[in-house]
Amino acid sequence: xxxxxxxxxxxxxxxxxxxxxxxxxxxxxxxxxxxxxxxxxxxxxxxxxxxxxxxxxxxxxxxxxxxxxxxxxxxxxxxxxxxxxxxxxxxxxxxxxxxxxxxxxxxxxxxxxxxxxxxxxxxxxxxxxxxxxxxxxxxxxxxxxxxxxxxxxxxxxxxxxxxxxxxxxxxxxxxxxxxxxxxxxxxxxxxxxxxxxxxxxxxxxxxxxxxxxxxxxxxxxx
Amino acid sequence: xxxxxxxxxxxxxxxxxxxxxxxxxxxxxxxxxxxxxxxxxxxxxxxxxxxxxxxxxxxxxxxxxxxxxxxxxxxxxxxxxxxxxxxxxxxxxxxxxxxxxxxxxxxxxxxxxxxxxxxxxxxxxxxxxxxxxxxxxxxxxxxxxxxxxxxxxxxxxxxxxxxxxxxxxxxxxxxxxxxxxxxxxxxxxxxxxxxxxxxxxxxxxxxxxxxxxxxxxxxxxx
DNA sequence: CCCCGCGTAGTACCCCGGTACCACCCGCCC
DNA sequence: GGGCGGGTGGTACCGGGGTACTACGCGGGG
Numbered sequence: 001x002x003x004x005x006x007x008x009x010x011x012x013x014x015x016x017x018x019x020x021x022x023x024x025x026x027x028x029x030x031x032x033x034x035x036x037x038x039x040x041x042x043x044x045x046x047x048x049x050x051x052x053x054x055x056x057x058x059x060x061x062x063x064x065x066x067x068x069x070x071x072x073x074x075x076x077x078x079x080x081x082x083x084x085x086x087x088x089x090x091x092x093x094x095x096x097x098x099x100x101x102x103x104x105x106x107x108x109x110x111x112x113x114x115x116x117x118x119x120x121x122x123x124x125x126x127x128x129x130x131x132x133x134x135x136x137x138x139x140x141x142x143x144x145x146x147x148x149x150x151x152x153x154x155x156x157x158x159x160x161x162x163x164x165x166x167x168x169x170x171x172x173x174x175x176x177x178x179x180x181x182x183x184x185x186x187x188x189x190x191x192x193x194x195x196x197x198x199x200x201x202x203x204x205x206x207x208x209x210x211x212x213x214x215x216x217x218x219x220x221x222x
Numbered sequence: 223x224x225x226x227x228x229x230x231x232x233x234x235x236x237x238x239x240x241x242x243x244x245x246x247x248x249x250x251x252x253x254x255x256x257x258x259x260x261x262x263x264x265x266x267x268x269x270x271x272x273x274x275x276x277x278x279x280x281x282x283x284x285x286x287x288x289x290x291x292x293x294x295x296x297x298x299x300x301x302x303x304x305x306x307x308x309x310x311x312x313x314x315x316x317x318x319x320x321x322x323x324x325x326x327x328x329x330x331x332x333x334x335x336x337x338x339x340x341x342x343x344x345x346x347x348x349x350x351x352x353x354x355x356x357x358x359x360x361x362x363x364x365x366x367x368x369x370x371x372x373x374x375x376x377x378x379x380x381x382x383x384x385x386x387x388x389x390x391x392x393x394x395x396x397x398x399x400x401x402x403x404x405x406x407x408x409x410x411x412x413x414x415x416x417x418x419x420x421x422x423x424x425x426x427x428x429x430x431x432x433x434x435x436x437x438x439x440x441x442x443x444x
Numbered sequence: 445c446c447c448c449g450c451g452t453a454g455t456a457c458c459c460c461g462g463t464a465c466c467a468c469c470c471g472c473c474c
Numbered sequence: 475g476g477g478c479g480g481g482t483g484g485t486a487c488c489g490g491g492g493t494a495c496t497a498c499g500c501g502g503g504g
Contacts (some may be wrong), residue, residue, distance in 0.1 A: 099353070117349035124352060127344035131321070158480065171431045174461070182280060187482050193462065203490090204461075208430050209393045212441045219435045380450065396491070408453050415492065425460090425492075 002119045003030045005048040005076070007039040007065070009057040013104075017052060020108055027115060036060025040068045043076050049119045053098070055082040055089050063092045070097030077118045090129055100124040154214065156198045164191040168204050169211030224341040225252045227270040227298070229261040229287070231279040235326075239274060242330055249337060258282025262290045270298050271341045275320070277304040277311050285314045292319030299340045312351050322346040376436070378420045386413040390426050391433030 004027050008014045014032050021027040030046050033039040035057045043051055051069065055062040066078050079100040080093040090101050099118045102111065103126045114124040154162060167177045174192060178185045192204065201207040211217040226249050230236045236254045243249040253268050255261040257279045265273055273291065277284040288300050299321040304311055312323050321340045324333065325348045336346040376384060389399045396414060400407045414426065423429040433439035 113349075117352075120349075122349035122353060124349050125347070127339040127342075127346050130345040130347060131343065160481065171427045179278060180283070182283075183481095184483055186484055189462075190482075193464095196462080202462095205393045205427055205430055208427055209439075212434050212439075215441070217431075217434075219437070382451065405451090406453055408455085409451075411492075412452075412454095415494095418492080 002027045002050060002115060003046070003048040004028065004115065005031045005033065005039070005042055005046060005051045007033045007036075007051060007057075007062065008054040008081075009034050010054075013054070020111065021115075024112060027112070036062060036065035036068075039065045040072070043069050043074050044072060047074065048076050050115050051076050051078045052115070053078050053080045055080060055093065063089070063096050066093060066098050067096040077121070079114055079118045079124070090125075090132075101129060102126045103128065154216075157195065161191055161195045161198065164188070165195050165199070165207060165211060166216055168192065168195070168207045169217030171208065224249045224272060224337060225268070225270045226250065226337065227253045227255065227261070227264055227268060227273045229255045229258075229273060229279075229284065230276040230303075231256050232276075235276070242333065243337075246334060249334070258284060258287035258290075261287045262294070265291050265296050265298050266294060269296065272337050273298050273300045274337070275300050275302045277302060277315065285311070285318050288315060288320050289318040299343075301336055301340045301346070312347075323351060324348045325350065376438075379417065383413055383417045383420070386410070387417050387421070387429060387433060388438055390414065390417070390429045391439030393430065 004021055006014050006017045006021075006029060008017070011034075014034075018029050018032070021029050030048050031042050033042050037060050039051065039053065039062075040060075053062040053066060062080055062082075066080065069076060069078060077099040078097065079102065080089075080098045081102055081104050082089055083104045093101050100114055100123055102114050102124065106114070106126065117124045154165075157165065163181070164177065167180065172180070174185050174188045177183070177192075178188045181188075195201075196203065196207060199207065199210055201210055208217065212219075226243055228236050228239045228243075228251060230239070233256075236256075240251050240254070243251050252270050253264050255264050259282050261273065261275065261284075262282075275284040275288060284302055284304075288302065291298065291300060300319065301322040301324065302311075302315040302320045303324050303326050305326045315323050322336055322345050324336050324346065328336070328348065339346045379387065385403070386399065389402065394402070396407050396410045399405075399414075400410045403410075417423075418425065418429060421429060421432050423432055430439070434441075
């Protein structure tokens, strides 16, 4: 049974959510709040599994309420809902610690599925919003810079070993490397062992640092 | 009507997808490919609306195939499917330009909904994976100062844990960290465990990479 | 005053990583 | 033909890493 707190300034909207959630056996509405401050207080008190949080509300809005609930250490997962898919809302909500962001025009099943996912510790984003995030995600890439290819410390490595080193630099386990290159884990271990010996690293962690030092691996952000 | 190309090395798996997609009127399977190279060729030829792409395949895998299809300028949307929720797969697939990433254990309705969304230009990610994407997203978005001190991902760490994370970033073993801070190795393990949990790293290697990403650790040579 | 966050420390357990050693195949070159 | 390097694969072993759980002292805030 998933306990849910409904937060929305419009009584009719709360009513609609309540009707929907009570129509299925798996969710149980344990309370309703009409604004952010009330949401924070009731979350601390009722400890719902999921908080259905509207963004636009008079007084404290849903974003700030989300931030405070997360900061307070409450374990409740927060699913943010809005009528508008404004970028800033999404960014702010997710950075505030929300576990999900859906549009109010979602179909009932989608909403229920979202609550289920969030309650399970997963996260959900409305498909229409996911694209933007992925676009940014894909764009935040290359711009290589200087070339690690001719680094003298790499000349001793064979092509295969160099690939393996790159994989190590990405933080992959031996099993993942094996899967990616379609090899047995034994073979990967053999390669890894030779790489470590050649670059003078005592373990794969030193190899990761080595990869960053020579520019074979690069930070993703920050 | 949405045209779909099925890419998977296992005939039975392709069969299952075909049966599912042909059971609904809105999708039409226009072809099947057994490996990456074939997928690239058939996509250019058939111009399907959606490519259902398996990741693990002998020869060219789904990631590389996705990359080539996108690079070729084909308008087909690519929905990547895998049995394993390995981090790297998700990252690589999305960077390669995929419009979605689902797990094969998804329920049929989820899969169909995913295809619908992708065909409509939206994007989908399996709920179980969305959380990671959001973490990365929130991480890449802020674009604040270069100072790791106020990085939002560090705010949850205590001073001690931050010191430990720095030590991990230097590649130190638990024993070395214990010696440096004059602690027992048990205590170090406790701290390390908490750090990993808080930053969402599965092992210290991911923590090293994390430290480099946020600028807590920096490359030594060039 | 009592609780809680933090730092410290321990035990028990399991798995992955790393090493040592061996083996086979292939292409290349003497 | 024989040697050799690179790639692949295996077995066996062990130590460190990670997790789960427990515990205790301390200082600060309700």
